[in-house]
Amino acid sequence: TVVMGIETSCDETGVGFVQDGVLLGDALASSMAEHARFGGVVPEIAARAHVQAMVPTVQAALLDAGITLADVGAVAVTAGPGLATALHVGVAAAKAYALALGVPLYGVHHLAGHAAADTLEHGPLPARSVGLIVSGGHTSLLSVRDLVRTPIVHLSDTVDDAAGEAFDKVARLIGLPYPGGPSIDRAAKEGDRDAIRFPRPFTGPHDPPLGFSFSGLKTAVARHVEAHPDVNAEDVAASFQEAVADVLTAKALRACRDEDVETLVIVGGVAANSRIRELAAERCAAAGVDLRIPPMRLCTDNGAMIAAIGDLLVRDGATPSDPGFSAVPTVELRQAQLV
Ligand code: ATP
Numbered sequence: 001t002v003v004m005g006i007e008t009s010c011d012e013t014g015v016g017f018v019q020d021g022v023l024l025g026d027a028l029a030s031s032m033a034e035h036a037r038f039g040g041v042v043p044e045i046a047a048r049a050h051v052q053a054m055v056p057t058v059q060a061a062l063l064d065a066g067i068t069l070a071d072v073g074a075v076a077v078t079a080g081p082g083l084a085t086a087l088h089v090g091v092a093a094a095k096a097y098a099l100a101l102g103v104p105l106y107g108v109h110h111l112a113g114h115a116a117a118d119t120l121e122h123g124p125l126p127a128r129s130v131g132l133i134v135s136g137g138h139t140s141l142l143s144v145r146d147l148v149r150t151p152i153v154h155l156s157d158t159v160d161d162a163a164g165e166a167f168d169k170v171a172r173l174i175g176l177p178y179p180g181g182p183s184i185d186r187a188a189k190e191g192d193r194d195a196i197r198f199p200r201p202f203t204g205p206h207d208p209p210l211g212f213s214f215s216g217l218k219t220a221v222a223r224h225v226e227a228h229p230d231v232n233a234e235d236v237a238a239s240f241q242e243a244v245a246d247v248l249t250a251k252a253l254r255a256c257r258d259e260d261v262e263t264l265v266i267v268g269g270v271a272a273n274s275r276i277r278e279l280a281a282e283r284c285a286a287a288g289v290d291l292r293i294p295p296m297r298l299c300t301d302n303g304a305m306i307a308a309i310g311d312l313l314v315r316d317g318a319t320p321s322d323p324g325f326s327a328v329p330t331v332e333l334r335q336a337q338l339v
Pocket residue numbers: 009010081082110134135136137138163164165167168179180181182185268269270271272273274299300301
């Protein structure tokens with residue numbers, strides 16, 4: 001069965017086609033540039049851009065896959081979490097395609113999609129693994145079994161900002177362009193990561209050992225920049241990035257130890273970060289943990305990952321979603337199928 005995946009939870013319109021764990025092709029449109037002057041995603045602008053981009057992106061993905069709509073046997077769409085107005089566009093489009101084609105429809109969890117993205121590159125997940133989801137809206141450690149049958153267990157979350165949010169806010173503080181993650185990653189390459197010793201949040205003896213917090217780190221950066229107005233932005237970027245990478249990878253490996261698993265999967269937009277990838281690789285190698293991170297283009301939001309989780313559901317014989325479902329903007333990740 002060829003599964004079409006549709007993603008519109010934020011500012012990316014993504015469409016992908018997956019069959020039996022193989023990515024046939026995909027396409028992506030983004031309204032990122034339209035939000036840049038606001039310093040963050042404006043929901044109404046994102047929704048209108050999805051309406052404009054939806055059909056052309058489906059056509060581009062079909063072309064990339066070398067198939068036609070007649071080949072599609074199931075549709076999966078991000079039902080949540082995400083921006084409500086943006087989600088509704090994808091859900092409505094997915095319902096229209098599924099109805100017109102007479103194929104089943106699955107409303108899936110965006111973060112399960114992020115996790116499934118890795119299977120397109122590295123094949124099925126092992127029986128047990130630890131997942132680190134780091135994105136614009138989430139920072140969580142998860143105990144993952146098979147992604148579709150067994151509920152996903154949250155080991156920890158951030159108590160305040162998500163890691164991606166911290167990258168975006170710190171970039172603004174030091175005058176780097178939106179979106180902040182890629183800007184900081186680039187600037188950090190020209191800076192010294194040992195220039196400033198920023199705090200490693202939640203690493204004290206009385207802190208939750210797997211918990212995350214990033215707002216204090218952001219404040220520490222703000223204070224430092226205030227106190228040293230002529231500080232080199234590249235050094236701040238590199239030192240901040242080092243603090244985030246250090247905390248994320250140390251806690252992820254601690255979770256692997258606690259859970260006694262041998263595989264760590266890092267997914268989500270922040271998994272595109274070059275220093276996080278490097279430090280995770282070093283520390284996993286030292287601990288004998290198998291590290292899986294999808295290639296960068298599958299880390300940030302895309303349609304292929306939604307097709308990937310849809311394909312896992314289809315092959316598992318999951319019951320299609322009720323055709324009356326609506327988007328679910330706020331929800332925790334427990335099951336891959338959300339509605
Ligand atoms: P969520 O998936 O939680 O709903 P989202 O869809 O906005 O949120 P993603 O698209 O998965 O999140 O990731 C976007 C985030 O990833 C942004 O905060 C962005 O700054 C960050 N990001 C992207 N590339 C990098 C990078 N190279 N280094 C650090 N952060 C990055």
